[in-house]
Amino acid sequence: MLHYPLFTLQILQFFDAFSCIHCAMSTLLRPPPVDPSKSAIENVLELTQLSDIDPDLFSNTRPLWHPPGARGVYGGAVIAQCLSAAQRTVPKNFTIHSMHCYFVLAGNSEIPVIYHVEHVREGKSFATRTVQARQRGKVIFTTTMSFVREDSGGKLLLEHSTDMPDIPGPIEDNDDLRFPQGSDGPFLSQRVEILNNDSPNPHTKKTRQWIKARGEISLAGGHEAHLSALAYMSDSYFIGTIARVHKLWRYSSARAGNNKSTIDEEILKTLLAMDDESLKRVQGIDNHDIKRLRRIQNGEDTSVDLDPKPEVGMMVSLDHTIYFHNPRDFRADEWMFTEMETPWAGDGRGLVFQKIFSRNGKLIATCVQEGVVRLKQPTESKL
Template identity: 70%
Template sequence: MSTLIRPPKVDPVKSNIENTLELTQLTDIDPNLFTNTRELWHPPGARGLYGGCVIAQSLAAAQRTVPKNFTGHSMHCYFVLAGSSEMPVIYHVEHVREGRSFATRTVQARQRGAIIFTTTISFVRENSGGKLKLEHSTTMPDVPDPVENIDDFRAPQGSQGPFQSQRIDIENNDSPEIHTKRIRQWIRARGKISESGGHEAHLSALAYMSDSYFVGTIARVHKVWRFTPPGKDGKPTVDADVLKKLLEMDDDDIRKLPGMDDELIKRIRERQRTGKWDQPDPRPEIGMMVSLDHTIFFHNPRDFRADEWMYTEMESPWTGDGRGLVIQRMFTRDGKLIATCVQEGMCRLKQPADSKL
């Protein structure tokens, strides 16, 4: 069973992402225990459930244990084990500190008694910085505006998922300087987040979206395969539904997808024309890619809406020894920096058959 308690009907007043992230407080057992109200999403082909679910619900649980005038400003997360979407997640919030200006919470997400995820979240009292303060911020680059009234099937759970995303062409995509490339997109929660959700709902929604294709930046900037080309029997190992969707798309739309380039588009068209794949591309292929940790610094946490378009850009300053680091900046449409995220992930290539590693 994927939830501890039978889920109630979806609340039509709340947005899709609010219903997705809804928590049930287990007050009769412990007021600091929470569990997912609805089934969590497991991306096709992934080792475990979507990490953004656990990040966002851990934040949501912690937010319910601090005063209303305290706001989350940073969270430091570690993915310990792959979570399963087929069983409930129990979130235990521990009160580490209750200060005048700052409060600290740790949250452990458990399944079958084992910790699958842990995070430490710091909250700051609103307006505690005083009237006189230092201020500066990096600026948002000039980028094409999002296009209204189109959708993107890549978003979690398909076109009816809790948020939308639109890719922008990769900046410096052909540069030999990998660290100068920028993976860019617009994102927003679907529908309108309810007033009752408060700023907490917008922060949780941002946390959910921050994990979308985050570690995948490493594969994109290195232009390596993110899914398996045809096997030795000539049959594609790409998910059949994804392949069908790719074959229906035009070239410009395919180019917006992660890991896609003109060479792959050529192979897709060959598949469409002949029903067969051509010879496999000689490029390396990802053997394993999983997130190890995830940090979010929230800037201006009460001064944005997650259901309005937000611009994000990702870069990878370093990759090596089977791991990679990615930095993400998130802006409001009018250019206000609202979050900086950092993630390290395992990124191992498939090794030759005669490799001893």
């Protein structure tokens, strides 16, 4: 349990009350114009430091994105803004090497998020910070981060690293479509064919993609901006790996014979209007999804399928861990390769591992995420 000074608690309570009264405001202050000298992801993650009140208090400068159909705001934004806030409280020669996060409640995109950084430890080689993100008097997200002093390991080092798979590089100007962000999203991606996709064993499959921040991250952002951008991107289709390797249906439609839609109807309408080649470029869509979309398009009963698959009833992240291996030796606005695999799923949950490499094959991060993955249950007939 965190122990805040009384004054800080009073300030947090004030902002919680403020956000309740002004629930239509997604930021504490009116967002400034987009800064053209910064990349899109820097503008998305911009923070307002409430230094006149407490130098360890921050808030989102711009509205946070709420994906249609999701329970709350995009988790990667909260992860990245917590990291951004904590980075501003440590000496410049200290760099993040690990962060352990828990998603507590769904974030509301119409209410400001207040981030409070607690200085847990100030050591010679390591510094520890805990950040809580709060809305309406409740913690929606909490993370503990450890920072290490640069070159603290000494001149003689013990080193090893896994190799990046030998795969084709990204193709310029041929990026995957991302719904619902589309071309306005702050980063780009290109899918690579799932390894062992035809295997009957989901744990042997690996989902892979190339990712990078859109545009060029500013020099003023420093290595901190690249780390925050990496944190933002690390949550993209992470727990969704489980649905992909099981080839589960994730786009239920009320008009396709279901009681409740699990996808925004406008997005579904857009997907149905696309040809097969375009659908293959959509992040998260596979051949099984395309077949299902065609059945919906033709007005067929998708509950009766030649190759029936369960449907996702609920999928949400519970926790998220990032280990940063070479935190000052990569650029998030250059292509990075990610590979995800899931060793286990059961009891309504699933676990996913992710490795992130720089374009030249250097392992720059390892991530772990557990989430709720529940199937839509069959409707029991009433006697």
